[in-house]
Amino acid sequence: MYPAKFAYEAPRSIQELLDLLARHGDDAKVLAGGQSLVPMLKLRFAAPELVVDINGVPGLDHLTEDPDGTLRVGALCRHVTLERSALLAAEYPVMAAAAPLVADPMVRSRGTMVGSICHADPQGDWASVLMALGGHIVAMGPRGKRPIAMTDFVVGPFQNALQPGEFAYEAVVPPPVGQRTGTYLKLERRVGDFATVGVAVSLEHSGGRVVRAGIALTGVGPATINAADAADVLVGKPLSEETVEQAARLAAEAAQPQADHRGSVEYKRHVVATFVRRGLARGEVVAA
Amino acid sequence: MSFSKTVEITETSADTRRITVTVNGTPRVVEVEPRLLLVHLLREGLALRGTHIGCDTTNCGACTVLHDGNPIKSCTMLAVQADGHEITTVEGLGTPSELDPVQEGFHREHGLQCGFCTPGMMMAARALLDREPDPSEEDVRWALSGNLCRCTGYQNIVKAVLWAADKQRGAQPAEEDAR
């Protein structure tokens, strides 16, 4: 399959990139890992006039933690880098759990977390992870940088909140307010598949209580779902059987699954509740 | 060297770009249309037909090659993106008289039946062994999890890669099972 014709530019600096985007606006498509865009070009679901390949732009592949504990994941930080990161393994249990579950090894060699979030596929795993962690995307455009909360970033299936002329510079996870626990659980029909259901559960504990909680759902709605009510019942108290059960029920209610070849509505809701329980069971602080 | 004639994918002459790609150690200068996929450059432009196209939808891994040492699906990268990079295909793995341990492993352990998935499997295996010379069976299965095989049931492919790992480390490869 051949994509339709397009013009191609490979800017060598952020300024060149911004100039190209300013000049071409909506006619331009950013190419990051290409693991969603190239298949779409081949199927001709996307036929942009201009493809702007950002892979040669220096300064976008970072994975760094600020002194205050803010994590920054650059637009060219690939899934595989996150999968192999010692920092994530030590301090970011939800991200470390999700990274190896995204796609397959070859897709992970190229694909990026930021690109996945920009793609805004309701079945994308990273959007749920960043949402549960209370993170945001830093957009960069002609007027500089601006943060967009993950809860506002996905505006619909395959639609994000970037304006023409902007690109996503990095994904940001705020510093923790307590000890971080949690995980990402994903049901897939076979290894490497998109999620039938994915659930990100992130908790922060301090003084024996949950001080921050986030729960987000993959693959069970027209977009990534923020199960805020489910997360809220956990905050301000220690985890108990009662709050866990409430959270599982509220998350299942927040899900808006469609029946398809991956399962029925009831089944998917059931898996959401089960994953929330399991995720929270792993959310206990060891020797608190 | 220019391959513009063979690389062209339409009759109208479109805007092409001149790129330099190092393929199996040799720099190749080619003219490509931006929409040309890397797998087509390799197979049609450079006549390296060891890299197979299975699904053409990024699912099967038959088209796996190494891009600066990392395994990628060449049906899902534009040829222009390889400009300035190193690509290794199955033709670069070894020679008939000097097989790569991975190739030898597939031979010894019957890691193939029809052979269609084999080049992709071997490239994914090579990437694993370059990074992890002493992989567990689990590591091998994980590294090959993006490569589909319709014939073998994977068992002998995994054995082949473990054999190659032993060979490469200078360990005595586990003797072949009775078949």
Ligand SMILES: Cc1cc2nc3c(=O)[nH]c(=O)nc-3n(C[C@H](O)[C@H](O)[C@H](O)COP(=O)(O)OP(=O)(O)OC[C@H]3O[C@@H](n4cnc5c(N)ncnc54)[C@H](O)[C@@H]3O)c2cc1C
């Ligand atoms: C076989 C297969 C299986 C997969 N399985 C999964 C899975 O299980 N879970 C999962 O989450 N994903 C999966 N994916 C998708 C994969 O994770 C992609 O890597 C990801 O969705 C897109 O990231 P990318 O860097 O490849 O982006 P690209 O393909 O380059 O871009 C995707 C879209 O985002 C835009 N974009 C990318 N980066 C930016 C930026 N910095 N600023 C503005 N716009 C940008 C592009 O213009 C395009 O519209 C799978 C893909 C394949 C082919």
Ligand code: FES
């Ligand atoms: S042909 Fe490229 S993944 Fe199947």
Ligand code: FES
């Ligand atoms: S040997 Fe036939 S597909 Fe693998």
